[in-house]
Amino acid sequence: MEAKTVIQLENLTKRYGRQAAVSNLNLEVKEGEIFGFLGPNGAGKTTTMLMILGLTEPTSGKVRVFDLNPTREGMKVKQMIGYLPENVGFYDDMDARGNLRYIARLNGIPDNISDGRIESLLNDMDLAKEADKKVGGYSKGMKQRLGIAEVLLKEPKIAFLDEPTIGLDPDGTNKMLDLIRSLSRERKMTIFFSSHLLDQVQRISDRVGIMIAGNLVAAGPLAELAERGLGLKEGESYTLEEIYMKYFKEA
Amino acid sequence: MNGVLTIYRKEMEDHFSSMRFLLITMLIFMVGVIIASLSGMSVRDELKGMAKPDFIFLLLFTSTGKLFSFVQFIGFFGPLIGIILGFDAINRERSGRTLSKLVAQPIYRDAIINGKFLAGVTMITILMVSLILIIAGLGIRLIGVVPGADEIWRLLIYLVLSILYISFWLGVAILFSVVFRSTATSALAALALWIGLSFFVGLGGSLLADAISPIKDTADIAEAQEAFIKNANVQRVASLISPATLYGDATSTILDPLRKTPRSFILMGPLERLSLSRFQNPLPLSQSIVIVMPFMVSLVSITFLFFAICYAVFMRQEIRST
Numbered sequence: 001m002e003a004k005t006v007i008q009l010e011n012l013t014k015r016y017g018r019q020a021a022v023s024n025l026n027l028e029v030k031e032g033e034i035f036g037f038l039g040p041n042g043a044g045k046t047t048t049m050l051m052i053l054g055l056t057e058p059t060s061g062k063v064r065v066f067d068l069n070p071t072r073e074g075m076k077v078k079q080m081i082g083y084l085p086e087n088v089g090f091y092d093d094m095d096a097r098g099n100l101r102y103i104a105r106l107n108g109i110p111d112n113i114s115d116g117r118i119e120s121l122l123n124d125m126d127l128a129k130e131a132d133k134k135v136g137g138y139s140k141g142m143k144q145r146l147g148i149a150e151v152l153l154k155e156p157k158i159a160f161l162d163e164p165t166i167g168l169d170p171d172g173t174n175k176m177l178d179l180i181r182s183l184s185r186e187r188k189m190t191i192f193f194s195s196h197l198l199d200q201v202q203r204i205s206d207r208v209g210i211m212i213a214g215n216l217v218a219a220g221p222l223a224e225l226a227e228r229g230l231g232l233k234e235g236e237s238y239t240l241e242e243i244y245m246k247y248f249k250e251a
Numbered sequence: 252m253n254g255v256l257t258i259y260r261k262e263m264e265d266h267f268s269s270m271r272f273l274l275i276t277m278l279i280f281m282v283g284v285i286i287a288s289l290s291g292m293s294v295r296d297e298l299k300g301m302a303k304p305d306f307i308f309l310l311l312f313t314s315t316g317k318l319f320s321f322v323q324f325i326g327f328f329g330p331l332i333g334i335i336l337g338f339d340a341i342n343r344e345r346s347g348r349t350l351s352k353l354v355a356q357p358i359y360r361d362a363i364i365n366g367k368f369l370a371g372v373t374m375i376t377i378l379m380v381s382l383i384l385i386i387a388g389l390g391i392r393l394i395g396v397v398p399g400a401d402e403i404w405r406l407l408i409y410l411v412l413s414i415l416y417i418s419f420w421l422g423v424a425i426l427f428s429v430v431f432r433s434t435a436t437s438a439l440a441a442l443a444l445w446i447g448l449s450f451f452v453g454l455g456g457s458l459l460a461d462a463i464s465p466i467k468d469t470a471d472i473a474e475a476q477e478a479f480i481k482n483a484n485v486q487r488v489a490s491l492i493s494p495a496t497l498y499g500d501a502t503s504t505i506l507d508p509l510r511k512t513p514r515s516f517i518l519m520g521p522l523e524r525l526s527l528s529r530f531q532n533p534l535p536l537s538q539s540i541v542i543v544m545p546f547m548v549s550l551v552s553i554t555f556l557f558f559a560i561c562y563a564v565f566m567r568q569e570i571r572s573t
Contacts, residue, residue: 053355055570078357085355089348093268105257106356150352 003030006158006190007052012061014047021047023214025061029158029192029207034184036205037194038244044214045194046086049160052192053083066157079107082151086162088143092136096127096146099135100153107154114153121149125179141172148179152187159183161193165200177204202240210247217247254358258366259373266336266374275335276378279328280385287321287386290314291393298394305533306508308398309405311390313506321386322506325379325413326499327449332378333420334441336371339434340364340425341565346434354570364425364565368558371421372414379413401536408505408540412547416498419554420445426561429568448493456489494553501546508533 007029014022022044029035037045050056052063054070054077063070070077090099097118104114122128125145130138135146144164151159164180165173181204183189195201201208202222209219218225222240229243266272294310312321341364344350354360383406391397398406423444427437464481467474490496509532534542 050570055351055354075357075359078355081355083352083355085348085351087348088352091349092347102257102261103352103356105260106254106353106358108253108357 003032005029006031006066007192008062008064009048009052010062012048012051012063013059014044014051014056015059020214022051025216027209027216027219029190031190032184032188033206034180034191034193034204036201036208037192037211038196038198038201038208038240039194039211040196043211045211046162048211049083049162049192049194053081053160054078079154080157081160082154082156082158083160084147084151084162084164086166088147088150090135090138090143090146093134095134096122096131096138096149099146100149103150104153109154117153117155118149121152125149140167141169141175144168144172144176145179148176152183156189158190158192161191163195164193165195165197173200180204198240198244208240210244212248217250218243254356254362255366255369257358258363259370262367262370263373266370271335272374275332279332279378280382282324282328283321283382284385284389286318286324287311287389288393289317290320291390293317295394303396306402306405307394307396308387308390308402309506311386311394312406312409313503322409322502326495326502329413329417329498330420330445330449330495332375333371333417333422334424334438334445336374337367337421337424337428338438338441339428340367340371341428342432342434342437343428345432351570360566361562364429364561368418368421368425371425372418375417375421376414379410379417383410404536405505405508405539408543409502412498412501412505412543412550415547415550415554416494419494419550419557422554422557422561426557426564429561429565449495452490452493452496456486459489460485491549494550497546497550497553501543501550504542504546505539508536508539 005028007027009025009027012022012025012027013020025048037048039045047056051058052065052070054063054074057071065077066080068077091102094102100118100121101111101114104118105111109117119128122131125148127142127145127149130142135143138146144167148161148164151161161180165176168176177200180191180193184191205222207219207221208225210217210225218229220228222243225243229246291311294307294314298304298307314320315323341350344353344363353363387398387406420441424437424441427440428434431437431440460482463485464478466482467478469475
């Protein structure tokens with residue numbers, strides 16, 4: 001059975017003044033897949049995410065999320081999606097439970113339901129021991145995991161993770177990638193994540209999109225991109241880096 | 252509604268647990284109580300052996316005693332309460348990188364500023380009500396008079412006016428916290444506006460009056476008089492732009508029923524206090540209210556104006572984490 005399209009972008013463009021941050025972006029994301037959004041810093045990855053979330057209005061073009069317009073029907077869209085901003089911040093003088101509780105209440109989840117969810121998420125994210133400490137004293141990795149917990153709290157259908165591994169040590173990065181993969185496999189969640197680190201994207205993505213200077217230069221399953229970009233046959237080995245450099249030079 | 256309530260609750264918790272609010276409360280309470288007891292003692296001494304005048308209870312708030320009166324104190328430092336409660340409302344979330352997360356939740360964006368504004372207004376109300384109650388209790392002990400119904404009404408109207416006025420400054424502070432990214436800048440901008448509106452509007456008003464209708468130096472007395480009155484009128488209208496003037500005039504009218512002019516206590520010199528600008532009999536409460544009403548309406552509308560600007564700016568603002 002063909003998977004449902006959950007995100008659909010048509011000729012999406014965003015200009016700041018005369019400069020185009022994103023131009024003529026066409027993209028579809030299917031339900032349940034992990035989509036890795038790849039590109040150098042400042043390529044327009046975050047801007048694209050913000051437009052899909054309805055937090056930034058596109059200059060032109062169309063965004064549909066579950067067939068809804070995020071700018072007009074923002075409330076419905078925001079109920080179904082979770083967003084982890086790059087370098088997410090927390091209320092440092094509250095503990096992990098306090099932060100999670102606040103997000104739960106903003107989502108209209110009653111306390112008696114969120115109680116259980118918070119405890120199980122703290123366990124899943126390996127934060128249960130530190131749950132009573134103020135978040136101001138958390139390490140970068142703990143904050144990132146708490147951020148993921150906040151996203152999962154509302155049980156979203158799609159999770160948007162902006163640079164989820166930035167600033168993490170190698171061990172933390174591996175754990176984070178495993179976590180993202182298990183979210184997709186176990187919870188059947190669609191995951192849209194951005195990164196500028198090639199090997200990470202390669203490791204967990206079902207499909208990737210390569211964005212350079214506001215243009216989506218390639219999108220599709222890795223094997224397909226390899227065939228198209230490098231002219232490789234099936235079975236030959238490749239790395240995402242080779243593909244990426246190829247497109248990067250062309251752009 | 253859920254969003255406003257949740258944010259309101261969190262902001263209230265933040266206010267109550269913040270060192271900043273504790274300090275300003277302690278400061279205001281300490282100074283307020285000291286001033287009121289000084290006023291009370293001087294009123295008691297001055298009136299020893301004399302028949303008690305009308306509205307003696309209100310003197311507790313308006314009599315300057317040895318320093319300045321409670322009403323002068325709140326008129327001057329009240330804005331600071333509003334500014335302290337609101338100057339970093341939005342840009343703190345921005346610099347803490349929590350704003351982009353917050354607006355991604357299923358709440359309307361205006362719920363964020365509404366919740367913060369309402370929480371601030373609640374804190375102002377709690378502060379002012381408890382302060383006035385403490386002073387009233389102190390006054391009953393010091394001068395041994397119980398306030399009459401008329402005085403209680405006047406105090407209530409004073410309370411509403413003060414809450415409105417301080418809320419206006421809260422609105423200004425929140426607006427600046429939306430416009431300026433840095434908390435230091437927004438605090439300074441709010442302080443600058445406070446100083447400007449409190450001290451320099453009078454000066455600007457007289458400059459404007461001299462420019463529009465200068466006082467003539469002619470032999471014709473009638474003409475000179477007319478020019479003088481016109482000048483004074485322009486000056487007055489110009490100074491009414493400032494909420495500080497509106498508040499000062501309104502409070503002095505409502506708390507001192509014997510005054511003929513609605514001019515502020517703050518600007519009043521000792522000579523004027525003794526001069527002939529006082530009624531023989533106090534103005535009835537209903538008449539005081541008639542005078543105060545336009546001031547109150549203006550104060551409300553200026554507050555709403557600032558809040559509307561704040562709202563419009565915030566709704567259009569680009570929310571980015573970087």
